[in-house]
Amino acid sequence: MAKTTSTSINRPNEIISAAIEVFAEMGYYRATTAKVAERANISQPYVFRFFATKEALLVEALKVSFARIQESFQQVIHSAPSEQLEQELITAYSQIMTEYRNEILLQMQAQTIGEDVVVSVMQQGFRDIHSIVFGAFRHAGIEHASQRTMLFLARGMLCNISMSLDLPELMKIDD
Numbered sequence: 425m426a427k428t429t430s431t432s433i434n435r436p437n438e439i440i441s442a443a444i445e446v447f448a449e450m451g452y453y454r455a456t457t458a459k460v461a462e463r464a465n466i467s468q469p470y471v472f473r474f475f476a477t478k479e480a481l482l483v484e485a486l487k488v489s490f491a492r493i494q495e496s497f498q499q500v501i502h503s504a505p506s507e508q509l510e511q512e513l514i515t516a517y518s519q520i521m522t523e524y525r526n527e528i529l530l531q532m533q534a535q536t537i538g539e540d541v542v543v544s545v546m547q548q549g550f551r552d553i554h555s556i557v558f559g560a561f562r563h564a565g566i567e568h569a570s571q572r573t574m575l576f577l578a579r580g581m582l583c584n585i586s587m588s589l590d591l592p593e594l595m596k597i598d599d
Contacts, residue, residue: 436474436484439464444485448526452482452533483545486534489527490549496520497556506564510576513557517580521587528584553577 442464446455457478461468475481496516504512521528534546557576561569586594 435464435466435470439466439471439474439481440485440488443481444489444526444530447482447485447533448529452478452537457481479539479541482534482537483541485527485530486542486545486549489524489531490545490552492524492527493517493520493549494552494556497553497560501556501560506566509560509564510566510572513560513576514579517583521583525587529588532584532588550577 439460443455443460446459446463449455450459455478457471457475458468460481461471464471471481475484496519497513500512500516501509531546531549534542537543554573554577558569558573561572561576566572582594586592
């Protein structure tokens with residue numbers, strides 16, 4: 425009996441993981457809850473037991489993806505020396521891009537979705553990341569923390585484009 429409860433408790437997370445994959449592969453508008461259910465090995469009505477709409481599922485998937493970045497950055501901030509902070513944040517984000525590529529692709533796609541609730545989640549996610557990075561840079565005594573934060577985030581967006589289009593040359597820096 426406990427196994428059933430555990431499975432039931434994990435189902436929303438499994439559905440979100442399946443949705444991230446399906447949305448990233450097919451795009452939000454082409455993806456269906458039936459495809460998400462198929463990927464999660466459950467019935468479509470079972471998806472709706474936890475998520476009233478496809479949009480609600482997207483919102484939760486986006487929240488998961490932003491939370492992963494925020495948690496990773498917080499871990500770096502609490503452990504990296506000030507002089508290595510920016511590089512450690514870059515390393516952490518690179519690792520997320522490698523291990524959770526579909527989450528990054530999902531965020532990139534969501535930037536083009538004009539639904540108010542999706543726009544709101546995207547805005548909040550980016551505000552939170554900006555706040556975390558800016559606060560860490562300022563606390564570390566990094567000069568021009570605001571400008572460095574903007575450049576850090578811009579570099580992250582370029583990393584996303586480089587990864588999604590398989591154009592590593594976009595990230596080459598001449599020494």
